[in-house]
Amino acid sequence: NPYEPFPNLSSFELGEWFYGQGPQKSLKDFKALIEVLTGPDFSLDDVRGTKWTRVFQDLGKNREEINPKRSNWVDDTGWKTTDIKIEVPIHNRMKYGKGVETHVAGQLFHRSIVSIVEEKIRNAQDSRLFHYDGHELLWKPDPKSTAEFRIMSELYHSDVFLNAQKEVNHSPPPEIKDCPLPRVVVGLMFWSDATHVSTFSTCKVWPLYMLFANESKYRRAKDGIDLCNHVAYFDALSDSFKDYVTGRTQGKLPRDLLTHLNREMAHVQWEAILDDELINAIVVGLKIKCLDGEWRRFFIRIFTYSTDYPERVLMATIKARGDCPCVLCLVKKKNLNQMGTTEDMIFRDQHPRIDDDARRKSVLESREIIRGGVAVGGDRVVACLSNSDVPTVNAFSSRLGHTGFNIFGCLVVDLLHEFEIGVFKALFIHLIRILDASAPGSTLIHELDKRYRRVPTFNRTIRKFSANASSLRRRAARDYEDLLQCSIAVFDGLLAEPLNGLVLKLLFLNARWHALAKLRMQNEATIILLEQATTQLGDLYRQFVKDTDRGPFPPQGAPQSTGSEEPGMLPADSTGEPADAPSANSRRGGRRVKKLNISTVKFHALGHYPKIIRHVGPTDLYSTEWGEYFHKSPKAWTKQTSRRYLRMELSRHERKRKRLRRIKDRILSGVTAKSQELREQQKASRDPNTHHFIGISKRVSVPLADFSQGGRFSSDPLSSGFTRSLKQHLLLRFIAKLVPDLAREDKSKELARFAAAQDWSRIVLKNDRVYSHQIMRIKYTTYDARRDEDIIHLDTAQCNIMLQDPTYSYRPKPNEPPGSPHPFRYCKVIAILHAEVGYMGEIGRIGPQFACLPLEFLWVRWYRFHPGTTNFSLDQVELLRPDERGSHSFIDPSEVLRACHIIPRYCKGMEQGEGQSFLAQDKSDWKKYYINRFVDRDMFMRYEWGLAVGHTYTR
Numbered sequence: 001n002p003y004e005p006f007p008n009l010s011s012f013e014l015g016e017w018f019y020g021q022g023p024q025k026s027l028k029d030f031k032a033l034i035e036v037l038t039g040p041d042f043s044l045d046d047v048r049g050t051k052w053t054r055v056f057q058d059l060g061k062n063r064e065e066i067n068p069k070r071s072n073w074v075d076d077t078g079w080k081t082t083d084i085k086i087e088v089p090i091h092n093r094m095k096y097g098k099g100v101e102t103h104v105a106g107q108l109f110h111r112s113i114v115s116i117v118e119e120k121i122r123n124a125q126d127s128r129l130f131h132y133d134g135h136e137l138l139w140k141p142d143p144k145s146t147a148e149f150r151i152m153s154e155l156y157h158s159d160v161f162l163n164a165q166k167e168v169n170h171s172p173p174p175e176i177k178d179c180p181l182p183r184v185v186v187g188l189m190f191w192s193d194a195t196h197v198s199t200f201s202t203c204k205v206w207p208l209y210m211l212f213a214n215e216s217k218y219r220r221a222k223d224g225i226d227l228c229n230h231v232a233y234f235d236a237l238s239d240s241f242k243d244y245v246t247g248r249t250q251g252k253l254p255r256d257l258l259t260h261l262n263r264e265m266a267h268v269q270w271e272a273i274l275d276d277e278l279i280n281a282i283v284v285g286l287k288i289k290c291l292d293g294e295w296r297r298f299f300i301r302i303f304t305y306s307t308d309y310p311e312r313v314l315m316a317t318i319k320a321r322g323d324c325p326c327v328l329c330l331v332k333k334k335n336l337n338q339m340g341t342t343e344d345m346i347f348r349d350q351h352p353r354i355d356d357d358a359r360r361k362s363v364l365e366s367r368e369i370i371r372g373g374v375a376v377g378g379d380r381v382v383a384c385l386s387n388s389d390v391p392t393v394n395a396f397s398s399r400l401g402h403t404g405f406n407i408f409g410c411l412v413v414d415l416l417h418e419f420e421i422g423v424f425k426a427l428f429i430h431l432i433r434i435l436d437a438s439a440p441g442s443t444l445i446h447e448l449d450k451r452y453r454r455v456p457t458f459n460r461t462i463r464k465f466s467a468n469a470s471s472l473r474r475r476a477a478r479d480y481e482d483l484l485q486c487s488i489a490v491f492d493g494l495l496a497e498p499l500n501g502l503v504l505k506l507l508f509l510n511a512r513w514h515a516l517a518k519l520r521m522q523n524e525a526t527i528i529l530l531e532q533a534t535t536q537l538g539d540l541y542r543q544f545v546k547d548t549d550r551g552p553f554p555p556q557g558a559p560q561s562t563g564s565e566e567p568g569m570l571p572a573d574s575t576g577e578p579a580d581a582p583s584a585n586s587r588r589g590g591r592r593v594k595k596l597n598i599s600t601v602k603f604h605a606l607g608h609y610p611k612i613i614r615h616v617g618p619t620d621l622y623s624t625e626w627g628e629y630f631h632k633s634p635k636a637w638t639k640q641t642s643r644r645y646l647r648m649e650l651s652r653h654e655r656k657r658k659r660l661r662r663i664k665d666r667i668l669s670g671v672t673a674k675s676q677e678l679r680e681q682q683k684a685s686r687d688p689n690t691h692h693f694i695g696i697s698k699r700v701s702v703p704l705a706d707f708s709q710g711g712r713f714s715s716d717p718l719s720s721g722f723t724r725s726l727k728q729h730l731l732l733r734f735i736a737k738l739v740p741d742l743a744r745e746d747k748s749k750e751l752a753r754f755a756a757a758q759d760w761s762r763i764v765l766k767n768d769r770v771y772s773h774q775i776m777r778i779k780y781t782t783y784d785a786r787r788d789e790d791i792i793h794l795d796t797a798q799c800n801i802m803l804q805d806p807t808y809s810y811r812p813k814p815n816e817p818p819g820s821p822h823p824f825r826y827c828k829v830i831a832i833l834h835a836e837v838g839y840m841g842e843i844g845r846i847g848p849q850f851a852c853l854p855l856e857f858l859w860v861r862w863y864r865f866h867p868g869t870t871n872f873s874l875d876q877v878e879l880l881r882p883d884e885r886g887s888h889s890f891i892d893p894s895e896v897l898r899a900c901h902i903i904p905r906y907c908k909g910m911e912q913g914e915g916q917s918f919l920a921q922d923k924s925d926w927k928k929y930y931i932n933r934f935v936d937r938d939m940f941m942r943y944e945w946g947l948a949v950g951h952t953y954t955r
């Protein structure tokens with residue numbers, strides 16, 4: 001019975017429906033249920049006898065809990081629990097028992113990592129897309145040249161992976177030197193993050209998630225594919241344990257001791273996870289018979305471990321915000337603000353944090369002193385440790401140290417916490433503080449909020465800024481990303497020069513650094529750009545801090561700031577330690593001066609990005625954003641539990657979900673009519689050759705007569721010459737359609753000559769009308785060679801597009817006339833139209849008939865382009881006035897490159913008057929606009945000419 005523990009298919013489908021959805025059933029779920037019930041294979045008689053309670057219980061049980069006589073369908077090792085015993089230091093001033101006592105502090109729920117690896121390799125669905133070999137990905141931008149670029153996208157393209165592969169193949173341990181089996185590296189990536197199970201709950205879970213580096217990151221967020229493995233639910237010190245400790249220490253639980261016990265707790269749990277089986281699989285590999293019948297030896301390697309800073313220092317066993325606070329290098333606290341200087345970059349390279357014998361020895365010595373009854377924070381303990389080390393044995397070091405593993409190399413950077421809600425958030429708060437102090441009555445802040453509210457939305461990237469941008473309550477990293485991406489147009493002109501210029505440059509560099517650091521596909525060139533941006537960013541931050549050194553004083557006569565910020569204004573760090581607060585405060589002349597503090601670990605961390613990206617791969621591979629994403633499952637499952645035995649119930653849920661999926665895979669692997677149909681549908685919906693989609697509806701039609709004399713729009717300046725220019729445009733398109741040979745890009749001159757010889761007035765539109773549409777979808781290839789789509793929606797702000805300028809050349813040849821200095825042209829779509837077009841002349845004939853072709857076209861208003869004044873400012877555009885020559889025209893939708901995000905330059909104001917043209921809607925024109933190249937990573941890469949794999953370039 002392939003459906004076990006379900007008795008039959010119908011029961012399985014019903015059970016899957018019940019467990020597959022969220023805790024609250026929605027209409028969508030109800031419809032899914034109807035689909036199950038009306039399916040061709042469904043039988044009500046089958047489900048009548050199913051013992052649901054027992055089936056669901058069995059589904060979540062561990063193997064040993066099920067009577068093997070009754071059933072043996074469970075083929076995975078489920079969860080296990082391990083008691084966690086830690087050493088509790090007893091100070092020698094205590095009455096009795098000085099030294100250490102070992103005591104059970106909690107219980108770990110965990111799974112065997114080796115068993116998860118085996119499950120993965122033996123699973124038919126998963127192993128198909130599991131990369132057995134790491135490889136270099138090379139890009140040859142110019143087919144005529146031999147130059148190749150290394151591309152970084154997946155972890156199995158990275159140096160860490162390739163080095164591990166080299167190592168297992170060329171220098172295996174002696175005991176398997178002669179083993180003939182092919183050797184495969186299995187890369188592991190970890191995430192951990194303690195979280196509240198719901199917004200208003202004090203109840204916490206602390207899961208450890210694991211992904212395989214051998215699987216593509218692009219499959220992670222896909223529905224129905226669950227690549228995330230739950231490895232453990234950590235335990236924290238229990239209340240009864242704390243009671244025991246205070247009972248032994250005369251009621252005291254000093255902060256030092258509590259921190260120490262938390263560290264011990266974490267590392268003893270990790271020791272249980274890093275079991276002997278795993279170490280064996282790391283050293284000599286794991287022999288597994290794969291689905292192709294071949295035996296292979298799999299070597300497990302741990303590549304990354306992503307957490308936020310408090311957990312990162314916990315795993316690194318170093319003091320949080322100590323004198324040597326970085327987990328990656330040995331930088332001193334006083335040098336944190338030197339990020340990006342030559343000396344700083346050299347220092348990082350030469351002083352990486354490494355886990356060596358000296359460190360291990362000093363930790364053991366310090367523990368001996370504690371065993372002698374000295375307090376954890378005692379002078380003698382501290383004296384024998386260096387570089388902010390702590391007296392806890394690091395589980396990774398004690399268990400894996402002899403295999404050459406270095407935990408510090410795995411604790412990668414964290415863009416979300418370090419930049420988005422770290423460095424940039426602190427800057428944003430500081431800028432608001434400056435605005436507040438620069439004008440009385442918060443007028444500048446009101447203006448800022450107003451401008452943010454008016455920023456046009458863009459796809460799913462920029463959402464409406466609904467709440468006041470300046471109030472910072474409950475902001476997620478995503479919100480800060482949006483605030484940054486649109487900040488230049490919003491901040492422009494709020495402050496007086498020279499501060500305004502400095503702020504705009506700083507915002508530009510922040511946005512540029514962020515875009516470069518967040519690219520999903522990197523190459524050597526983009527990493528070099530990131531290195532440059534990092535140095536520039538560091539320098540500019542230091543200059544900004546120096547220039548605003550005296551702090552933002554209220555202007556003369558202005559009411560003094562009361563100093564009582566909104567509660568959300570100062571990011572209250574969860575650890576509550578002061579060094580990372582955004583400002584160092586001092587009093588000067590009786591007034592509080594707030595400075596931007598860049599002596600922070602987060603600021604320092606920015607300097608580590610280029611090297612880590614070069615070594616491990618793009619930041620989205622190991623971003624802590626994934627941790628938040630993975631949290632969705634345990635949070636949803638919690639709602640279906642009683643919360644009394646939360647972790648046990650979660651572990652049962654986890655098994656149920658995974659096993660349901662496995663049963664389903666098993667059923668689907670036999671090709672049923674249903675799965676066949678599903679696959680075909682999926683294929684059809686993803687035609688990569690489509691460029692755009694407009695629709696064929698004829699619901700809204702506009703007679704051409706509306707534009708001629710006496711028509712509806714005859715007084716509008718845009719209607720003069722409408723029919724003529726439309727027909728001239730359509731003539732070219734019509735010929736190109738009928739004579740495909742002339743449609744080639746290099747034949748444009750011949751096409752124009754041919755068209756000029758014809759009579760445009762012979763172009764006819766069927767029924768003398770055009771059909772109008774509201775929406776157009778533009779499909780395009782992104783910089784990282786994937787397909788995406790933009791939506792143009794008339795009557796919204798999302799109606800701007802960009803086209804490639806064919807006259808642009810990156811390196812103009814000396815003997816050619818200069819082309820356009822900018823690669824793109826920008827316009828605003830007035831109308832999305834189609835018509836059925838014929839030509840009353842010889843070329844319009846196909847046989848005895850006149851051809852009638854449906855042609856789509858866009859009517860657009862053009863922008864005039866003004867390049868940015870420096871390398872650190874955005875390009876600007878202005879709309880041509882409707883009565884200017886060439887202000888509007890028709891274009892072929894297939895020429896459209898992408899939609900673009902154009903934000904008004906608010907400080908220049910709007911055009912005066914009521915406007916000239918109803919069709920052009922020019923009464924709502926602004927005088928100037930910014931082109932927002934930072935709106936998404938693909939857009940950003942359009943302006944880094946020649947560096948994106950997915951883009952095509954004219955020259």
Ligand SMILES: [Zn+2]
Nearest residue numbers: 326328329331
């Ligand atoms: Zn560092």
